[in-house]
Amino acid sequence: MIVSLLSLAVIGYAASLPTAFKDASLDCRGKKTAPEQLHFNYAGDHGMMISWNTEEKLELPSVLYGRGRSLDQIAFSKVSVTYPTSTTYSNHVFIKGLEPDTEYNFAVQCADENDHHQFKTSLPAGNPRPYSFAFFGDLGTMGPLGLTSYGQKDALGPGEITTMQSLNHFKDQVEFMWHDGDLAYADDWLKEEIDGFLPNTTVEAGAAVYEAILNAFYNEMAGNVTMELPYMVGPGNHEANCDNGGSGDYTDSICAQGQTNFTGFRNHFRMPSEQSGGLENFWYSWDYGMVHYIQFNTETDFLDAPDLPSGSGDENAGPFAPNGTQLEWLKKDLASVDRKKTPWIIVAGHRPWYVDETKCDACQAAFEPLLIEYGVDIALFGHKHFYERMTPVANGILDPNGLDNPSAPWYLVNGAAGHYEGLSSLTTPLENYTVQAIDTVYGWSRFTVHNCTHITQDFIASANGTVLDSATLYKDHNGCKF
Numbered sequence: 144m145i146v147s148l149l150s151l152a153v154i155g156y157a158a159s160l161p162t163a164f165k166d167a168s169l170d171c172r173g174k175k176t177a178p179e180q181l182h183f184n185y186a187g188d189h190g191m192m193i194s195w196n197t198e199e200k201l202e203l204p205s206v207l208y209g210r211g212r213s214l215d216q217i218a219f220s221k222v223s224v225t226y227p228t229s230t231t232y233s234n235h236v237f238i239k240g241l242e243p244d245t246e247y248n249f250a251v252q253c254a255d256e257n258d259h260h261q262f263k264t265s266l267p268a269g270n271p272r273p274y275s276f277a278f279f280g281d282l283g284t285m286g287p288l289g290l291t292s293y294g295q296k297d298a299l300g301p302g303e304i305t306t307m308q309s310l311n312h313f314k315d316q317v318e319f320m321w322h323d324g325d326l327a328y329a330d331d332w333l334k335e336e337i338d339g340f341l342p343n344t345t346v347e348a349g350a351a352v353y354e355a356i357l358n359a360f361y362n363e364m365a366g367n368v369t370m371e372l373p374y375m376v377g378p379g380n381h382e383a384n385c386d387n388g389g390s391g392d393y394t395d396s397i398c399a400q401g402q403t404n405f406t407g408f409r410n411h412f413r414m415p416s417e418q419s420g421g422l423e424n425f426w427y428s429w430d431y432g433m434v435h436y437i438q439f440n441t442e443t444d445f446l447d448a449p450d451l452p453s454g455s456g457d458e459n460a461g462p463f464a465p466n467g468t469q470l471e472w473l474k475k476d477l478a479s480v481d482r483k484k485t486p487w488i489i490v491a492g493h494r495p496w497y498v499d500e501t502k503c504d505a506c507q508a509a510f511e512p513l514l515i516e517y518g519v520d521i522a523l524f525g526h527k528h529f530y531e532r533m534t535p536v537a538n539g540i541l542d543p544n545g546l547d548n549p550s551a552p553w554y555l556v557n558g559a560a561g562h563y564e565g566l567s568s569l570t571t572p573l574e575n576y577t578v579q580a581i582d583t584v585y586g587w588s589r590f591t592v593h594n595c596t597h598i599t600q601d602f603i604a605s606a607n608g609t610v611l612d613s614a615t616l617y618k619d620h621n622g623c624k625f
Contacts, residue, residue, distance in 0.1 A: 171253035175199045178251045178258075180231070180361035180411075182369035184376075185265045185319070185429050187418035190239045191373075193262075194413060195251050196231040196361070197223075204234035208249035210242075214259070224410050228350035228401030231358065235413045243267045260370050263318070268430035269484035271594065271625040276431075277313070277320045277372075279587040280379065280493065280525015282306055283328030283562025284360040290561050294340060297565030297585075303606035306560040306587055307367040312608065314371050317589060319431070323438075323525045324379020324493030327360035328562040329353045330402065335563060350399035357407055375414065377438040378425055379493040379525065382408040383450045383460035404460045405442075414438070419476065426469050428476050433595050433625075435485040437476060439510065441494040444469040447505035449494065470509060477517035486595045486620035488519045495524035497533050497554045499569050499577055511538070514552050520618055521590075521598070525558035528567035529582035530602050532556075532612060536576045546616045553616050555600060561585035579612045586611065595623035 171177070175198035186192040193206045205219035222235040234251075241247065241264045250259045266272060283289050285305050292299040299305065304312070310320065332352040335341040344352055364374070382405045385398035401407060405425075414424040421427035425440040442450035443461030450458040480488060496507035503526075514522055515537050535542035537551035546553065559566060559581070569582045584604045591599045596619065602612040 174253075176201060176253040178234075178254050179365070180358065181251065181260070181365045182361070182374045182412075183262050184373050184412070184414060185431070186237055186413075186415045187239075188243060188265055188267060188430065189241050190237060190415075190418070191241060191247075191262055191264060192413045192415070193218075193236045193238060193249060193251060194411070195234055196358075196411075197234060197253065198231055200225070200232045201234050201252060204236050205252045206236045206238060206249050207251075208238060208247050210245065210247055212248065214248055214250060222413075226401045226406050226410055228354060228399040229407070229410070230351075230354045233410045237413070244270065244272075262373065265429065266318070266432040268432070268435075268481070270432045272432060273591065273593050274432060275317045275589055275591040277310055277317045277587055277589055278323065278491070278523055279306065279321075279557055279560040280323040281325040281528055281558035281562060282322060282560035283325075283331070283564075284356050285363055285561075286359070288335075288341070288356045288359045289328065289331075289563045290565075295563065295565055299585075300606065306585055306605040307363055309603065309605035309608060310587065311367040311371075313589070313603070314368055317372065319373040319375060320368060321436075321438075321491060321523075322374065322376045323491045323523060324377050324442075325381040325525060325558070325562070326376065326379070326408070327357050328381055328564065329356035329360070329407075330381050330384040331563045332356055333397070340563070346397050349397060350401060353399075353402050361411070375429075375436075375438065376408075376412055376424060377491055377493060378405060378408060378440050378442050380442060380450060380458060383442060383458035385458070403458075421472060421476075422464055422468070425463060426472060430485055433485055433592055434487040434489055435480045437473070437488070437490040439473055439490060439492045440469060441492040441503060441506045441510075445505070445509040448509075449503065449505065470513070473510070473513055474517075477513060477519070480517070482518075482620065483623075486623050487521075487592065487598065487618070488517070489521040489523065489590075490514065490519055491523040493524065494526045495554070495556045497536055497574070497576055498524070498527050498556050499529075499531055499573050499580060500527050500567065518550070519552045521616065522552045522554050523588075524554070524556045525560075527556050528558045528562075528564065529569055529580065530557050530559045530586060530588075530612070531569070531580040532578050532600070532602075532614060533574075533576045534578050541576055546614060548617055548619050555588065557586070557588045557602070559584070559586050561605065578614070581611055584611065595620050595625050
């Protein structure tokens with residue numbers, strides 16, 4: 144099997160190759176190659192990235208796919224990567240040449256015979272069809288290795304479901320998910336041990352605990368939603384942390400290489416940076432219907448970035464590109480948006496600068512001028528473990544129009560998805576730009592793109608699906624007609 148597929152590596156694709164794929168399954172017998180942690184994400188207008196993990200390396204990861212029930216095409220790659228301390232390999236296969244807004248079935252290498260899944264490709268830029276998507280930040284592992292229904296400050300109440308389960312419940316109402324940093328909270332392992340939630344381990348065994356929490360998170364996400372919906376992600380500080388024990392008496396030496404400097408994050412995902420001229424999973428963009436989406440990186444790669452060794456934080460991460468690269472890319476990307484096709488621009492970065500808590504001043508200095516200059520409509524953030532909705536604001540000045548055709552961006556913070564640390568408390572009195580703030584429930588945001596002039600955001604309580612806050616933004620967009 145491997146020889147036959149390697150002979151096709153030059154072209155990367157071949158039609159009608161189910162036999163070759165079945166031959167590949169022979170190489171799976173007796174090996175630790177069963178797929179886990181399955182997820183997929185958009186990769187350009189006509190592509191999809193399929194990703195999954197295995198305990199052993201795959202020489203030529205492959206995906207069988209096709210429209211309807213016909214799995215008559217195959218895609219493969221040589222990307223099966225790992226890092227020190229990881230217990231799995233991350234496999235990534237890019238499928239290109241797909242029809243837009245179209246459903247496909249697929250099966251990954253070494254899956255059970257009937258283990259098929261579906262994805263739907265991106266809605267073409269300019270398509271006026273209304274749709275919804277899910278946005279959230281700061282979502283961690285659930286159950287015995289993370290947030291539970293017992294023993295924590297903000298534990299789940301009786302009968303309450305998690306954000307993962309809530310997203311599963313609403314999966315037919317949204318077309319993709321956007322997780323804006325802080326995935327899994329595996330760096331909480333020492334804190335969990337100090338709190339007595341997990342048994343104590345040696346320093347040498349800490350990496351294994353970290354990996355166990357990380358793997359549990361991705362498997363929980365797969366079991367609920369990432370096998371069902373495209374999963375777009377961005378970097379947060381917990382992807383760079385050595386450890387979030389908070390004891391004040393540990394050093395970087397307590398953490399193995401795989402826990403620092405975004406190592407797991409860089410291996411586990413392949414966001415569409417190649418298609419958008421961005422960098423890895425740190426900054427990239429994509430179009431979907433009437434919206435141009437941008438993920439940028441508030442952690443590294445700009446002046447005084449908090450996660451840089453020279454920054455205000457203590458993560459000692461990055462940089463990942465020459466000085467100025469990220470902001471040059473962001474400016475170029477914003478300038479290239481065709482507002483006749485995608486009148487809306489929505490951006491996301493992890494650390495907010497309009498928020499009822501410690502603000503990221505360096506982030507504001509770096510990014511806000513560009514958001515204002517290019518007329519960004521909505522700016523989304525996580526990092527703070529609550530929900531906060533602002534009125535449109537620019538340079539600290541409230542837009543007098545509010546949500547009725549403002550010229551300033553509309554800011555929203557939602558880091559209330561839930562994790563071991565629980566929720567944060569708001570500081571009162573609230574800032575003058577804050578319209579609504581909630582720090583008592585876990586939840587996520589549903590954005591509905593109605594047309595080229597109206598977008599609605601609903602804050603949904605994960606526990607019971609109740610809409611706790613709702614607001615609609617109106618933008619004229621130069622008199623758009625669709």
